[in-house]
Amino acid sequence: MPLDQLVPTIDDRTFADLVTEARTRIPRYTPEWTDFNESDPGMTLIELFAWMSELLVYRMNKVPQLNYYKFLELIGFELTPAQPARAEITFPIQPSYTLPSVIIPMATQVSSEQPDEEGPVIFELDRALVAITASLDAVQINEPPMYKEVSVANGDAKTGFAVFGNLARPGAALLLGFASTLPFPEVELDLAFFTQPAAGTVPAATCGGAAAIPAWATVAWEYWNGSDWMPMALVKDDTASLTQDGHVRIQLPPIGSLVLDTMGAKTDVPRYWIRARLVVSRYQLPPRLLAIRTNTASATQAETISFELLGASDGRPTQVFTTSGKPILEGTMGIEVDEGEGFVAWTEVPDPFGSGPDDTHYVLNRSTGEVRFGDGIRGRIPVANSANRMNIRATSYRVGGGARGNVAASALTSLLGALPGIAVNQITNLYAAGGGADEESLASARDRAPGMLRTRDRAVTPEDFERLAIEAGIARAKALPLRHPDFPTMQVPGVVSVVVVPNVPGDAPMPNPVTLKTVCAYLDSRRLLTTELYVMPPRYRTVTITARIVASDDADSAKVQGAAFAAIDSYFDPLTGGEESTSTVPGRGWPFGGGIYYSQVIRRLLVPGAKRIASVRMQLDDLVAEPCGDLQLDDDELLVSGIHQIQVDYEAST
Numbered sequence: 001m002p003l004d005q006l007v008p009t010i011d012d013r014t015f016a017d018l019v020t021e022a023r024t025r026i027p028r029y030t031p032e033w034t035d036f037n038e039s040d041p042g043m044t045l046i047e048l049f050a051w052m053s054e055l056l057v058y059r060m061n062k063v064p065q066l067n068y069y070k071f072l073e074l075i076g077f078e079l080t081p082a083q084p085a086r087a088e089i090t091f092p093i094q095p096s097y098t099l100p101s102v103i104i105p106m107a108t109q110v111s112s113e114q115p116d117e118e119g120p121v122i123f124e125l126d127r128a129l130v131a132i133t134a135s136l137d138a139v140q141i142n143e144p145p146m147y148k149e150v151s152v153a154n155g156d157a158k159t160g161f162a163v164f165g166n167l168a169r170p171g172a173a174l175l176l177g178f179a180s181t182l183p184f185p186e187v188e189l190d191l192a193f194f195t196q197p198a199a200g201t202v203p204a205a206t207c208g209g210a211a212a213i214p215a216w217a218t219v220a221w222e223y224w225n226g227s228d229w230m231p232m233a234l235v236k237d238d239t240a241s242l243t244q245d246g247h248v249r250i251q252l253p254p255i256g257s258l259v260l261d262t263m264g265a266k267t268d269v270p271r272y273w274i275r276a277r278l279v280v281s282r283y284q285l286p287p288r289l290l291a292i293r294t295n296t297a298s299a300t301q302a303e304t305i306s307f308e309l310l311g312a313s314d315g316r317p318t319q320v321f322t323t324s325g326k327p328i329l330e331g332t333m334g335i336e337v338d339e340g341e342g343f344v345a346w347t348e349v350p351d352p353f354g355s356g357p358d359d360t361h362y363v364l365n366r367s368t369g370e371v372r373f374g375d376g377i378r379g380r381i382p383v384a385n386s387a388n389r390m391n392i393r394a395t396s397y398r399v400g401g402g403a404r405g406n407v408a409a410s411a412l413t414s415l416l417g418a419l420p421g422i423a424v425n426q427i428t429n430l431y432a433a434g435g436g437a438d439e440e441s442l443a444s445a446r447d448r449a450p451g452m453l454r455t456r457d458r459a460v461t462p463e464d465f466e467r468l469a470i471e472a473g474i475a476r477a478k479a480l481p482l483r484h485p486d487f488p489t490m491q492v493p494g495v496v497s498v499v500v501v502p503n504v505p506g507d508a509p510m511p512n513p514v515t516l517k518t519v520c521a522y523l524d525s526r527r528l529l530t531t532e533l534y535v536m537p538p539r540y541r542t543v544t545i546t547a548r549i550v551a552s553d554d555a556d557s558a559k560v561q562g563a564a565f566a567a568i569d570s571y572f573d574p575l576t577g578g579e580e581s582t583s584t585v586p587g588r589g590w591p592f593g594g595g596i597y598y599s600q601v602i603r604r605l606l607v608p609g610a611k612r613i614a615s616v617r618m619q620l621d622d623l624v625a626e627p628c629g630d631l632q633l634d635d636d637e638l639l640v641s642g643i644h645q646i647q648v649d650y651e652a653s654t
Contacts, residue, residue, distance in 0.1 A: 011057045018050035069442075072449055076351055079445050081327045081366045083473040084301040085405030085436030086514045087123055087429045088192055089412055091295045093133045097421035100185035100255075104129040104297065107304050109416040110427060112407050121407055122416070123299035123433070124398070130187045131295035133421070138177030138266045139292060141165055142275070147175075147264030155291040155430065160196035163242050164278045168217075168286035172278045174242075175263060176292065177271035184258040184272045189250045192296035193239050194431060195513075196288035204485040204497065204536030205516035206240070207524040216287075217241040218280035221250050224273040226259035232274070242276070243287045245513040247298070250274070291430060299412075301405030301436060302329055302398040309390040310371060313337070313382035317375035321392055325399035326369035327439065333364050334395035335371060339383040343393065352378040367439055405436035406504065434512035437473030437503070459526045465498050469535070472522035474515065475503035475575055478538075478592040480635055485536050488636075497534045498523065499592065499636045501574060508540045508640040509574060541633060543572055543596060544642035546617040547605055550651055555609030557648040563607035564646045571604050574638040593635035596620065598628050611651065 013021070023046070026033050036043060089110050093102065106128045111120040141148045143165040150161040164172035176191075178184065219241055222229040232253060238246030252258075260270035303325070310321040336343035337360070346360040352374055355361045361379045363372045371394075374380050385391040412429045415422065440448075451467040459465045462479035469477035478499040482491040500519050502511045511519075520535045527533050545568050551560045570581050574590050579600070581587030602613050618625040619642075625631050633639070 011060060013054075013057060015047075015050050015054045018053050019047055022046045022050065068446070072445070075453075077445070077449055077452065078365070079367060079442070080440035080471055080473070081330075082401030082439045083435060083437040083518070084329060084401040085123075085403075085407070085433040086298060086300050086518075087407070087412060087433035088194075088293075088296050088431065089123065089125070089299045089427065089429050090192075090293050091129070091131050091297070091419075092423040092426040093131055093135075093295065093421050094423045095133075095135070097133050098182075099133065099421065100180070100182040101130055101132050101187050102419070102421045104131055104295075104419060104422070108419065109303070110299065110412045111414045111416055112411045113414050114411070116404055118404065120414070121301060121405055121412075122303050122400070123405075123412055124302050124304060125297050125299050127297065129190060129295065129297040131422075132178075132185060132187065132189065133182055134178035134180035134184060134272060134294075136176055136292065136294045137179050138175075138271055140175040140177070140264045140266060142173040142175055142264060143167070143169070144171055149265040151266075154289075155293075160288045160290045163276075163287045163289050164281070166286055168278065168281050168283045170278055170281050174276045176274050177263065177266055178273075178294075179269065179271050183255045184252065186252055186255050188235055189252050189274075190294070190297070191248045191250070192293045193242055193246060193248065193289060194291040194293070195239070195243065195245055196290045204534045205244070205513070205520040207520040207527070207533035207535060215241050216243050216282050217278060220277045220279050221248075222275050222277060223253060223258050224261060224263065224275075225257055226261055229275065229277075230257070241283075241287070242289070243283070247296075248276075293430065296430075300329070300398075300400065301402075301433070302332075302400035304332075304396060304398050305394070306396045308394045308397075310335075310392045310394060312389050312391050313373075313384050315381060315384040317381055319373045319382065321371045323369035323371065323394055323397065325397070326367065327399060327401050328364065328366040328369060329398040329400060330366060332396070332398040333371075334397065335362055336393055336395055337382045338385055338388045338391040340385050340387065343391075345395070349379075355379040401436065401439075403436050403438050403503070405433055407433050432512065434502075434514040435473070435518045440471075457526060458528075459523060459531075460528060462496070465496060465523065465527075468523055468526055469498050469500055469519050472519040474500045474511065474519060475509070476501040476589050477519075478636065483636070484532075485534050492532075494530055495532045495534070496527075497536055497636075499536055499538050501538055501589070501638070503575065507573075508638075510540075511537050536636075538574070538592070539634070539637045540574075540640045541620055541637050542642040543631075543639045544619040544644060545601060545605075546619070546645045547601075548614040548616075548647045548649065549605060550611045550614050551609050551648050552611045553650060555611075557650065560607060560609040561646055561648040563609070564605050564648070565644060567604045567607055568601075568644055568646070569641050571601075572639040572641050574640070577639075590639050593633045593637060594639075595633070596625075596631040596639075598625070598630055605646075610648075614649075 091104055106125055108125045109122050111122045139151045139154045141150055153159045153161040163174050221232045221234055223232055233251040235249040235251055237248050258272045262270055263273050305325050335346045337346055346362050348364050349361045352363055355378050357376055358380050373382055409432045410428050413427055415424045415427055459468050462481055465479035466477040480497045483497040484492040484495045485497055500511050502509050502515050516535050551557050571577050572590055576586035577590040578587035601616055605613050618631055620631045
């Protein structure tokens with residue numbers, strides 16, 4: 001039995017219990033006291049002391065919880081700070097702009113037009129972007145000798161298109177046509193690719209492993225010079241050969257190298273053409289795209305604060321200074337101290353226990369914005385500087401984070417500031433932002449603490465992977481040892497796949513690629529060196545219950561039916577369902593791979609007012625259970641409720 005079930009409550013007596021106990025003792029100690037009415041002064045005193053005693057009992061009952069939290073504080077346990085959302089934002093250029101390209105600086109801010117109670121949601125670019133004036137208005141697939149135009153499908157979230165055709169044979173190519181009256185610039189071209197998951201899912205994120213993961217394909221990038229295709233230098237490919245969301249950066253040739261021409265099925269006007277040609281194909285499934293975008297950059301829900309004066313050192317140990325903004329994003333804080341010879345950068349450390357007396361270290365609490373310096377034994381004490389009354393400053397840091405950053409598609413449209421040539425009324429995010437999570441709750445931290453003490457921030461067992469994945473900001477996780485996402489029917493040694501469910505509204509919460517990459521990055525630094533790790537979304541199966549309930553004669557059949565629908569929906573919910581859930585009390589979510597048992601469904605349908613269950617039929621997708629039989633899910637599957645059919649009758653009508 002867990003120890004938490006053996007820990008007693010210090011005192012569970014209430015005000016009424018204390019008054020009753022005092023009244024029962026009156027005949028024994030003061031038999032002459034016979035008036036027990038509330039108007040009696042003695043009873044008034046009893047109630048007064050009972051009220052004061054209840055306050056003391058309440059405070060005493062808080063002692064075990066206080067000791068628990070103090071112990072966590074003693075070992076350096078902290079709440080997981082808020083995590084920022086990320087989005088891909090497109091910056092179209094005005095057609096009348098006279099230059100072939102424009103630089104959009106790093107930290108350019110874009111916000112949502114409809115702020116919430118906390119104000120507008122602001123995103124900042126993670127790196128500078130070179131935007132081109134030429135418009136990508138033609139997309140073709142070349143499967144020699146055939147050309148297929150897919151310009152309309154480029155950006156259609158429902159349709160999508162096969163990048164190299166349905167067979168993805170060597171020699172197939174993706175052609176991109178750019179319309180412009182200006183010469184094509186000699187810049188680093190940044191292309192953003194949004195992939196289409198197979199069967200409406202999100203592809204698994206690869207987190208690394210003992211051996212390098214081979215590329216799915218070899219792709220050559222080329223440009224059309226008017227008579228032949230010429231090679232271009234590939235700077236970086238984040239898409240794993242166009243199989244996952246990311247960016248491809250290409251170094252364009254000198255100005256004048258690209259020549260306007262018609263190509264394939266696009267003969268209306270001359271365009272500049274570049275192509276991705278498939279040289280070697282190892283695809284298991286031909287990759288598909290939802291959209292290709294130019295002038296698109298990754299942005300983080302954050303705001304940068306620069307050169308903030310925090311205060312002056314007085315030479316005392318363990319000084320604490322607080323920033324104006326919080327929470328602070330990890331790895332963005334820079335602290336400088338002027339001890340008389342100008343400002344010098346100090347180093348952030350997770351704790352001071354490894355610091356010496358002269359180590360210029362500080363400890364940052366990202367949630368509260370507190371900057372704590374050493375005590376002269378563990379970490380240096382900043383020297384007071386009479387010539388500079390504000391000798392401690394933050395050179396730069398970024399604040400942001402929270403689930404509010406998971407804005408919908410087309411929500412980021414307001415440019416903060418001015419940029420030459422940008423069509424400000426067309427700025428948008430093609431797809432929803434993802435990865436944002438609020439600061440961890442105290443209850444969640446209390447549940448997480450035992451696992452942290454057991455694993456010491458290392459992922460070894462399946463439970464370790466699940467706990468650490470939840471720390472990364474998702475709602476639920478299931479680790480599947482020996483499961484490879486590309487070979488689900490085989491046991492692959494050294495492989496661990498982690499199925500994650502985000503805490504987002506909806507009947508079937510599905511992580512987007514940003515969330516998968518966030519969890520992937522968090523787990524990658526904590527896995528064993530020999531573990532090949534993947535993070536993937538769950539598979540959802542639709543469950544449909546058809547039932548007939550006989551209600552009691554005095555029951556309202558409409559209320560019985562509504563309660564039955566609510567009970568079934570809450571039971572199968574992936575976030576709050578399961579055996580512990582009710583229509584009013586959430587559970588821990590439907591278990592991964594859990595069985596749908598006929599007897600349990602019957603029990604759920606026996607809501608108040610139900611006399612008996614006349615019939616039940618269970619269906620999982622197209623599979624109908626045998627009469628009184630059960631249904632079973634695979635270990636990476638969850639349920640989503642279909643259109644249940646529940647009929648309620650009275651006994652007399654049967």
